[in-house]
Each structure stands twice: as C-alpha cells, then as structure tokens.
Amino acid sequence: MKVILQEDVSNLGNKGxxxxxxxxxxxxxxLPRGLAKEATKQNLNNLEQKKKSKQKQKEEERKEAQKKAEELEGLVLEIAVKAGDNNRLFGSVTSMDIADEIEAETGEKIDKRNIDLDENIKNLGVKPVDIKLHKDVTATVKVKVIEA
Structure with a gap:
C-alpha cells in the first residue's frame, strides 16, 4: 500500500x-497512529502543493538574505577599545560586540552565532569578518579596531 508519511518513521522514510x-x-x-495517510490522488496533490509552497518560501528567504548581504558587503565597522603595549587589547572584541555595532550602524539585527569569527580579536587593526545570513549567502564586513 502506498502511503504518505506524516512523521519520520525509522526503517521506512522521512516526513513527506x-x-x-x-x-x-x-x-x-x-494509519491509526497518524504516522501516515493513504496516497490518494487528492493527498498526493496536497503534498505537491505543500512542497511548492515550501520551496517558494525558501527562495524568498534566500533573496531576503541576498538583499541584506548587499547592504552589509564592504561595511567598515569601527570599534574603539582600550589597548596597552604592542597594540594588545585589554580584553577582546567578540562576535557579540560586532553584532551590536552592526545593529547600531545599520539597524539590522544579526545573531552573534552567524558571525564567523575564528577567535576573538585581541589586537588593534583591520580584520575581515564573514557573516552567514543564509546557508548559501555570506557577507564580509571589515572590523577596524582602534584605541579608545
């Protein structure tokens, strides 16, 4: 019997x-547990409509992320921090600091987990930082750390 899975079922398949x-x-x-429904013509058509709708929504999200990336691309963020000898910072510049600075300058709220920072910035200078806005879209901003 052909069925459309409503949930992930081990050894059978995934939802949809x-x-x-x-x-x-x-x-x-x-069927009694609601894990699947019969693969009737109407149910198959409904499934196809849901898949198209989901695909369209994903495409819109990607376009929105691309638009954000164009706004952020080439942005230079200036962060003033206290520094000591040899241009070493007292503390460091974290992804949270960068996210706050982006929000202050552009009004765009960026999650700190989307900022690709290998390790916190501990020296004065300019460093390029990647921001993942979508799984396919990444923007690069320059973080200029200056002495306060």
Whole structure:
C-alpha cells in the first residue's frame, strides 16, 4: 500500500516521503497512529502543493538574505577599545560586540552565532569578518579596531 508519511518513521522514510508499506503495517500501525495517510490522488496533490509552497518560501528567504548581504558587503565597522603595549587589547572584541555595532550602524539585527569569527580579536587593526545570513549567502564586513 502506498502511503504518505506524516512523521519520520525509522526503517521506512522521512516526513513527506511517499513510500510502499506492507498492507497490514499501514492499516494496523501507520494509519491509526497518524504516522501516515493513504496516497490518494487528492493527498498526493496536497503534498505537491505543500512542497511548492515550501520551496517558494525558501527562495524568498534566500533573496531576503541576498538583499541584506548587499547592504552589509564592504561595511567598515569601527570599534574603539582600550589597548596597552604592542597594540594588545585589554580584553577582546567578540562576535557579540560586532553584532551590536552592526545593529547600531545599520539597524539590522544579526545573531552573534552567524558571525564567523575564528577567535576573538585581541589586537588593534583591520580584520575581515564573514557573516552567514543564509546557508548559501555570506557577507564580509571589515572590523577596524582602534584605541579608545
């Protein structure tokens, strides 16, 4: 019996998959528990519509991220920090500091976890920093650390 899975089922498939299940397994286990529904013509059409809708939403999210990336690309953030001898900072510049500075300058709220910073910045100078806005879209900003 062909069924459309409503949940992930081990040894059978993932949510949204159309799979062939044994008749007894489908009637006695999958259907009564709401783990699957019969693959009728109407249910298959509904599934196709949901997939198209989800794909369209993902494309819109990617376009939105691309638009944000164009705004952020080439942005130079100036962060003033106290420094000691040999241009070493007292403390460091973290991804949270960079996220706060981006929000102050552009009004865009960026999650600190999306800022790709290998390690905190501990010296004065300019350093390029990547910001992941989407799995396919990354923007690069320059962080200029100056002495306060």
């Amino acid at each position: 998959d159309v799979v062939e299940a044994a008749d007894g397994h489908a009637r006695n286990y999958l």
